[in-house]
Amino acid sequence: MNEALVGTVPLPAATQTEGFAELYERTFPRVYGYVASLLRDRSAAEDVTAQAFERAYRKRRSYRPARGSMDAWLFGIARNAALDELRKRKRRAVLETDPEDSAAPAPHDQAELALRRETVRAALATLDGQERDLIALKFAGGLSNVEIARVLRMSESNVGTRLHRTITKLREACHD
């Protein structure tokens, strides 16, 4: 099936599963990346990602193309699931920790790259939750500004402004 069609045309019931499978293939790493960035916990991110795809699968007939792309719809569901998980964790007063990075550079990797990653992570830690959410949607989720606007229910120009402000703040934090 044409990938573009999956995102814009409501699928007949018989092909819903196939369409959903393509959507999954296309978005799974990005959804996981976004959720894991937001939660900073790989185990929880796996649960929440699975939960988000299951919710999306069960609600797939409620998707309306007029209300945005399928990616934005899916990320909206994933965001809600992640925020619910964050709230639960707040109630449980669990100490949040950064995920163990399995993709961390090996000792033989370039020291400069490792240092840069550490710097970026430290800078990310200085952002507040909403800023981290925005950065995660943009860079881990790979969404366009229009799609982010749909997910966050704000205007595209507002998304652009906030994104510019946040990434500038991040750059400054990297220099500090």
Next chain:
Amino acid sequence: MTDVLTAIDDALDTGVVADDDPMTRELQELALALRADAPEPTQMYSEWLGQQVEAGFRKPRGSKPAWWQRLLQPAAAVGMVAAAVLVIAVAAGGLSRSSNDDASGGSGGGAAESASAGAQGATDAGGGGGAAAVPRAADGKSAPAGAGGAERALSSSRSTLPIVPPAGRGFAPGRSDRRIERSVALELETPVDRMARVAEDVTAVTNRHGGFVLSSSVSTGDEDSAGGDFDLRIPATRLRPALRDLSALADVRTQSQSGRDVTREHVTAKDRLRAARAERRSLLRRLEVATTDEEAEAIRRRLDLVAGEINGLRAQLRDLRLRTDYAVVTVSLLAKDHNEGGGVGGGSFDDALGDAGDLLVTVAGLIVRALAVALPLGLLALAGWLAGRVLQRRRRESALV
């Protein structure tokens, strides 16, 4: 700002940092670093979730939500609320209608209700409803509480008639010798081919109840000229069953009745008669002891006057007694139009249209009532739902703060 964002998007698309501005280039590098640093799923997890998607996220048997959990789904809950509102509205509408019916029946049906409607009510009640009004006043006893239809018919009849003295002690408490003139007019409707038979039955019913036919005229020709009029006298004590039997002979189109209390006239005449008799007795005693012819003559002349007065009063009392002992009942026989309804399946096209209109009006009334209840509740539910959504959204967003 737009240029910077575009440059960042370009870098993300191409993976190349190529802007002239050092600061923008730095931001492009940062964007690429952020993307490169995005967490990636493990192979094992990716395979597991892929299988889940392929299987359509099947849940093990028995994990289906309980019925009450399904009821809590928004669509089911809204449907249930809507159904409950509709049921309540329909029930309220039905109660309202029945109470209106009762009210109109109990209050005499209002000025707009016609005598024919009341007569029809009497027919519906087995012909006894309309007749029941008479004995209540005539007997001076309270009639037993009848069926609703009979009560309505009674009230409807009252609405179109002169005031009939109510039953028992209501009108002149303590007077058991009340004298009331009663007159009843009935219009019976019967097919032309049954006209003669009904006419005979009217006479038979009158005789059976101890009354008599003062005059009658019956025509059994074609539909236009067929008809009949009866002037009946029926003992007041038998008026109720007689009217019931007469009403059962044919359809009652209209019924009217009137009553006039003549007790005062009766009492006055009796008192005057008693006084006249006493005077006559006195005159006779004086006549016995009269000593002169002139005196005797004067007494005789006075006796003649008193005798005339006594005769006149006697006649007046006899007339009053006749008028109150016997009720005047006039029965008019009318030919029934063939087109008029006769049974459930009968009725003209106009009647059917009228019935359909009435039905539509009733249904529309019910819908309006239902909407009157459902709309405010629906708006409240909508406002609550929207408030809940906003609250839920705020609570979720609070996780980021």
